Amino acid sequence: xxxxxxxxxxxxxxxxxxxxxxxxxxxxxxxxxxxxxxxxxxxxxxxxxxxxxxxxxxxxxxxxxxxxxxxxxxxxxxxxxxxxxxxxxxxxxxxxxxxxxxxxxxxxxxxxxxxxxxxxxxxxxxxxxxxxxxxxxxxxxxxxxxxxxxxxxxxxxxxxxxxxxxxxxxxxxxxxxxxxxxxxxxxxxxxxxxxxxxxxxxxxxxxxxxxxxxxxxxxxxxxxxxxxxxxxxxxxxxxxxxxxxxxxxxxxxxxxxxxxxxxx
Amino acid sequence: xxxxxxxxxxxxxxxxxxxxxxxxxxxxxxxxxxxxxxxxxxxxxxxxxxxxxxxxxxxxxxxxxxxxxxxxxxxxxxxxxxxxxxxxxxxxxxxxxxxxxxxxxxxxxxxxxxxxxxxxxxxxxxxxxxxxxxxxxxxxxxxxxxxxxxxxxxxxxxxxxxxxxxxxxxxxxxxxxxxxxxxxxxxxxxxxxxxxxxxxxxxxxxxxxxxxxxxxxxxxxxxxxxxxxxxxxxxxxxxxxxxxxxxxxxxxxxxxxxxxxxxxxxxx
Amino acid sequence: xxxxxxxxxxxxxxxxxxxxxxxxxxxxxxxxxxxxxxxxxxxxxxxxxxxxxxxxxxxxxxxxxxxxxxxxxxxxxxxxxxxxxxxxxxxxxxxxxxxxxxxxxxxxxxxxxxxxxxxxxxxxxxxxxxxxxxxxxxxxxxxxxxxxxxxxxxxxxxxxxxxxxxxxxxxxxxxxxxxxxxxxxxxxxxxxxxxxxxxxxxxxxxxxxxxxxxxxxxxxxxxxxxxxxxxxxxxxxxxxxxxxxxxxxxxxxxxxxxxxxxxxxxxxxxxxxxxxxxxxxxxxxxxxxxxxxxxxxxxxxxxxxxxxxxxxxxxxxxxxxxxxxxxxx
Numbered sequence: 001x002x003x004x005x006x007x008x009x010x011x012x013x014x015x016x017x018x019x020x021x022x023x024x025x026x027x028x029x030x031x032x033x034x035x036x037x038x039x040x041x042x043x044x045x046x047x048x049x050x051x052x053x054x055x056x057x058x059x060x061x062x063x064x065x066x067x068x069x070x071x072x073x074x075x076x077x078x079x080x081x082x083x084x085x086x087x088x089x090x091x092x093x094x095x096x097x098x099x100x101x102x103x104x105x106x107x108x109x110x111x112x113x114x115x116x117x118x119x120x121x122x123x124x125x126x127x128x129x130x131x132x133x134x135x136x137x138x139x140x141x142x143x144x145x146x147x148x149x150x151x152x153x154x155x156x157x158x159x160x161x162x163x164x165x166x167x168x169x170x171x172x173x174x175x176x177x178x179x180x181x182x183x184x185x186x187x188x189x190x191x192x193x194x195x196x197x198x199x200x201x202x203x204x205x206x207x208x209x210x211x212x213x214x215x216x217x218x219x220x221x222x223x224x225x226x227x228x229x230x231x232x233x234x235x236x237x238x239x240x241x242x243x244x245x246x247x248x249x250x251x252x253x254x255x256x257x258x259x260x261x262x263x264x
Numbered sequence: 265x266x267x268x269x270x271x272x273x274x275x276x277x278x279x280x281x282x283x284x285x286x287x288x289x290x291x292x293x294x295x296x297x298x299x300x301x302x303x304x305x306x307x308x309x310x311x312x313x314x315x316x317x318x319x320x321x322x323x324x325x326x327x328x329x330x331x332x333x334x335x336x337x338x339x340x341x342x343x344x345x346x347x348x349x350x351x352x353x354x355x356x357x358x359x360x361x362x363x364x365x366x367x368x369x370x371x372x373x374x375x376x377x378x379x380x381x382x383x384x385x386x387x388x389x390x391x392x393x394x395x396x397x398x399x400x401x402x403x404x405x406x407x408x409x410x411x412x413x414x415x416x417x418x419x420x421x422x423x424x425x426x427x428x429x430x431x432x433x434x435x436x437x438x439x440x441x442x443x444x445x446x447x448x449x450x451x452x453x454x455x456x457x458x459x460x461x462x463x464x465x466x467x468x469x470x471x472x473x474x475x476x477x478x479x480x481x482x483x484x485x486x487x488x489x490x491x492x493x494x495x496x497x498x499x500x501x502x503x504x505x506x507x508x509x510x511x512x513x514x515x516x517x518x519x520x521x522x523x524x525x526x527x528x529x530x531x532x
Numbered sequence: 533x534x535x536x537x538x539x540x541x542x543x544x545x546x547x548x549x550x551x552x553x554x555x556x557x558x559x560x561x562x563x564x565x566x567x568x569x570x571x572x573x574x575x576x577x578x579x580x581x582x583x584x585x586x587x588x589x590x591x592x593x594x595x596x597x598x599x600x601x602x603x604x605x606x607x608x609x610x611x612x613x614x615x616x617x618x619x620x621x622x623x624x625x626x627x628x629x630x631x632x633x634x635x636x637x638x639x640x641x642x643x644x645x646x647x648x649x650x651x652x653x654x655x656x657x658x659x660x661x662x663x664x665x666x667x668x669x670x671x672x673x674x675x676x677x678x679x680x681x682x683x684x685x686x687x688x689x690x691x692x693x694x695x696x697x698x699x700x701x702x703x704x705x706x707x708x709x710x711x712x713x714x715x716x717x718x719x720x721x722x723x724x725x726x727x728x729x730x731x732x733x734x735x736x737x738x739x740x741x742x743x744x745x746x747x748x749x750x751x752x753x754x755x756x757x758x759x760x761x762x763x764x765x766x767x768x769x770x771x772x773x774x775x776x777x778x779x780x781x782x783x784x785x786x787x788x789x790x791x792x793x794x795x796x797x798x799x800x801x802x803x804x805x806x807x808x809x810x811x812x813x814x815x816x817x818x819x820x821x822x823x824x825x826x827x828x829x830x831x832x833x834x835x836x837x838x839x840x841x842x843x844x845x846x847x848x849x850x851x852x853x854x855x856x857x858x859x860x861x
Contacts, residue, residue: 026443030451037455044462045315088687175292182299192307196314267659274656282644357638363605365657366629529607530546
């Protein structure tokens with residue numbers, strides 16, 4: 001497999017993003033505003049309390065900044081394939097001598113790299129110096145955090161990938177994508193820390209991929225997990241990536257057949 | 265007049281038909297909007313399970329506060345879907361099409377599309393929340409209250425409509441307004457379900473004077489609930505919602521007319 | 533008094549000099565700074581009812597600005613436009629009911645819906661009476677051979693089919709004037725021919741006034757009898773299509789094929805157009821350059837396989853005019 005065209009796609013997206021500078025700064029401002037408002041809400045909720053259920057305010061803050069920050073970096077384009085099916089360009093796209101799936105990944109990686117450097121890092125620094133967020137538990141945790149964050153990205157990406165495949169049959173999948181995002185927003189811990197979820201939901205969550213997107217990296221960053229647990233949770237992340245990707249790939253093959261039979 | 269009504273019916277028929285080309289999506293659409301907008305509610309609900317109250321507001325009072333946002337948005341979007349999507353029209357150049365047709369330009373933008381799914385999703389959520397909370401927040405409903413509520417809803421619809429019209433108009437000057445809208449509108453909206461008194465002064469200023477969401481739900485809800493934290497704000501704010509709504513809408517409309525002239529002489 | 537009267541029309545754009553960053557954006561909103569660009573300078577012409585006129589000119593020459601003013605989208609800075617009894621930019625609503633505009637690159641059809649649904653919507657927008665609507669739909673369906681796809685969603689149509697439907701949609705209200713902006717762009721050769729044939733027929737039968745802007749000179753050569761060339765905001769030619777040949781002296785063209793890859797050295801008074809490494813065209817004024825001299829020079833210097841003498845097509849003449857204008861300016 002030649003790697004050059006994929007690097008070119010990633011680069012194209014990376015550079016393309018930097019064209020809208022004003023938009024970009026407003027995006028950072030927007031995330032900061034969101035973060036500060038969450039911060040205010042939890043300050044009001046905590047009041048004078050030091051910890052609630054053993055969770056300190058700074059742990060909550062850290063959870064928000066990491067999950068919102070990563071959320072900003074990940075952001076897969078849920079309408080990449082549906083858009084191409086809707087406007088009919090998919091049939092020509094599939095004739096190109098490169099893997100379409102590879103290209104989906106490449107374009108996303110380009111976007112994400114841009115977001116990581118120009119969005120996550122500034123927002124993280126602003127939050128770090130203005131609110132009391134935790135420093136990472138140790139250098140070892142930083143390394144493992146990065147690994148599990150990349151795996152979390154994999155989980156999120158493969159969910160998006162599998163959901164996009166339904167566009168082969170439904171063409172317009174705005175509703176399905178929206179509902180998917182509701183699940184991710186509520187159950188991944190990016191809007192309410194999973195520590196504060198009722199126990200029964202925590203029980204159910206174990207059997208879903210959502211908590212392994214942001215919450216596993218957050219726990220590793222904070223040093224809440226022992227080595228054995230870290231290995232186990234990262235393994236779970238990999239299991240989810242493989243399982244969801246295989247479902248997506250199955251739909252992808254079926255969908256392409258359908259495309260050939262019906263001509264789009 | 266008859267002709268205009270006829271055109272409005274044809275517009276809605278066309279839109280409906282276009283939606284139902286994708287049946288699964290159309291069926292799920294209102295549900296999806298309902299679910300997406302419930303995200304904030306679910307978060308508040310779970311949070312309050314843990315923390316009991318937020319600055320003196322219990323869960324029902326918070327739901328009552330939240331309900332006004334959805335109700336007013338649900339009504340507003342019936343009329344202003346076209347303004348929501350106006351940025352795309354300008355970018356794709358389909359705005360010139362409106363100028364080339366023998367109908368009012370704003371009329372076309374408003375009636376060319378009505379997102380009934382969003383209206384049902386938002387409005388339905390607003391009504392649901394109202395029904396859950398209205399009996400449990402200690403309001404004695406009478407004709408006086410009900411009238412106040414009605415005017416507050418109308419005012420809230422106008423405020424949000426004015427914001428949409430204003431941001432849509434900005435598209436005549438700027439190519440990309442998505443982030444401004446995200447920053448000023450959606451962000452603020454996301455948190456407007458909380459009593460503004462919990463926020464710091466800067467955010468409060470934003471929500472009262474810049475993107476005056478406080479007049480959409482906080483002050484009207486305070487009129488009925490009279491929570492303690494109202495003491496920090498002038499009493500008169502409880503009655504301003506309709507005036508703010510009409511005022512903002514007129515301003516936004518004047519800006520629109522001015523910008524239309526600008527467009528025709530600069531033709532960007 | 534002609535049907536369309538344009539007198540001393542001028543329009544300058546203000547191109548905003550954008551500053552970057554957020555303070556720059558705020559500054560742009562409050563106190564924008566502009567650079568003036570004169571898009572159209574003092575243009576006058578008149579068009580009679582039923583004429584077919586082609587507007588050509590390079591990108592940014594001012595032709596689309598002119599058309600936008602004619603169709604009422606833009607206000608002129610000075611000068612006047614009168615179309616029939618209307619002043620386009622002043623009586624927009626009344627005026628646009630009488631015109632049709634076809635944008636080759638921007639469809640006005642509903643992407644997700646069958647063609648006929650878009651027609652129905654336009655019927656309501658233009659308040660077209662039932663009988664006129666029925667008659668027009670039937671007639672255009674037949675003339676443009678649309679019966680096979682009129683019930684198909686637009687997104688499933690080929691570009692040529694979509695363009696035909698788009699053209700029909702702009703004519704449903706029986707406009708007196710139709711503006712065509714790149715009406716055949718992206719359409720295959722057969723499709724283009726069908727569209728041009730339809731346009732000619734419509735003009736002959738209904739005496740509809742038609743104004744074209746296009747990059748495809750074939751569109752104009754096969755439909756129009758009058759050509760308007762605009763370059764750098766000014767009108768540099770307005771007259772019969774064939775008249776432009778004489779404007780350029782006695783233009784001749786030599787079409788030469790070489791038997792090997794050949795680099796041709798510049799020749800005085802001759803414009804050399806590279807078709808490919810073995811094929812070149814030589815355009816020149818027959819009064820300045822003797823065709824025999826040129827041919828013998830070429831045969832002597834290079835390995836020539838085949839040679840043709842032709843009259844240059846209008847496209848290359850016009851390209852030559854643009855170039856000369858550029859040199860003069």
